[in-house]
Amino acid sequence: MTHDFFLIGVDGGGTGTRVVLGDAQGRELVQAASGPSGLGLGVARAWQSIQAACGEAFERVGVTLDWSRCVLGCGLAGVNNRDWLAEFYALAPKLAGLAVETDAYTTLLGAHGGAPGVVVALGTGSVAASLASDGGFRMASGYGFPSGDEASGAWLGLRLIVHAQQALDGRVPHDDLVEALLAHTGAQDRDSLVVWLCAADQTAYARLAPIALEHRAHPFAARLLGVAGVEVGKMIAALDDTGTLPVALCGGLGAPLREYVPQIYQARLREPLADSARGGLQLARREAERLAGR
Template sequence: MNTDFFLIGIDGGGSGTRVVLGDAQGRELAQAAAGPSGLGLGVERAWQAIAAGCGEAFERAGVVLDWSRCVLGCGLAGVNNRDWLSAFLEQAPAVAGLAVESDAYTTLLGAHGGEQGVIVALGTGSVAAVLNEAGECRSVSGYGFPSGDEASGAWLGLRVIVHAQQALDGRVPHDELAQALLAHTGAQDRDSLVVWLCEADQTAYARLAPIAVAHREHPFAARLLGNAGMEVGKMIEALDPSGTLPVALCGGLGMPLRDFVPQAFQARLREPLADSAHGGMQLARREAGRLAS
């Protein structure tokens, strides 16, 4: 392997980007974070976020960023859209190597250390995947906002804001949940909430999810979180009907939603060994080995 390489693991979603910088042997040098790089928010924006995160990581490591010495392993939301992926590859800087997979695959690599297992990644979006004996990845969910990505932050936000709408109309009480939602959006009345709704994207809706979690005792939020847990169970069942593989709940909503996953799956839940960015580092190391062979 070329020892002049730097290996970079990238985890890019709709809420943010995480970067892990390592040397040619995969020894970690620094971590950094940047804005969203999920491809659904735009390919140019994705590369801007990745460049910002990489720049910060190199700065923290005390090394000058030189793209020609970098091998990137990227796990990105939205790569299942072939047009977005093609545009992403076309706009790449002149790096030494670039491997791009879904964030589900890099999450799998990180969570189970490359071994068999199931992941349910719950962030701005959601996707679940299994790694089988042959090392092949199969996914469910992840169809994207607004119709898919069940149990994700955007899915939760899109549904919980309905309570604020109904409270403004007097259809339900103007209670603490409604007040918290309206305070977050900055809306005081029907018209100002409509303005917020018309401008909101998946990231904006996902930022409402912590409000639902914080008000988990509220009947409306409790039903919604319960439904999210049921959706997680359906993903696990679809990927591992035998009910034998370990399951890692990953992403920012993995831990908050754990208690809402049906009891039948609770005994199989495991903490992820590492995150998607570290899974991206494994991908980068594999790519570097391929380049050296």
């Protein structure tokens, strides 16, 4: 690899894409963001979002984007689906290099700097991962919306909207929490909510999650957030038999949900050293070194 190449770390989820542009040595130059690039929302859409974010990053440093000079390290939601992953590689532009891992792995790289530890990434979806002292990598959760991704934004949003449905029917009280949920969806009644539901995807549900935090004193929201914390604790326990590894809560919901994690884990919680996009930059650097050694 020469000084003419650029390393790019990509963090792609169901809500948005963040990239970190670095030079050939991995020194960070600039950051940029764009729309979702989780593979479950469509592989072509993922590449559109990645290209938009990369284009913005290059524009900020005053350089024309040339894929042939770029090595990408991508941490993406949905790469466990082999068909989606194969399509992602097939649709890739002509890059100097491309390394793709689950966003859980790049989150782990960023959070603990490659050292042993546990991460619980809480965003649109959720996934937990651990790196043991022997280098072993394990994952928990992250099975995808709607059946998994406990404690994620989409998981919270789905339960919130069920509560709003019950309120419209008179099964639970119609109060300020319900009004906030309906206002977000633009629904006034049963039929208009059904219209919203028919178009809603995981991103739409995840955008409801902040309403639970804004109404955290509401009995339903308080219970829901408490359950989310318990689910985070179950992920940590599943990934660390020793009960000793440091734990970083990452993603947009990591900090807001910290207080709901059971007390037994609180002393092990650490602030992440860096984010998944910077973990992707580490991945890109490894790929560049691998290519240089061939």
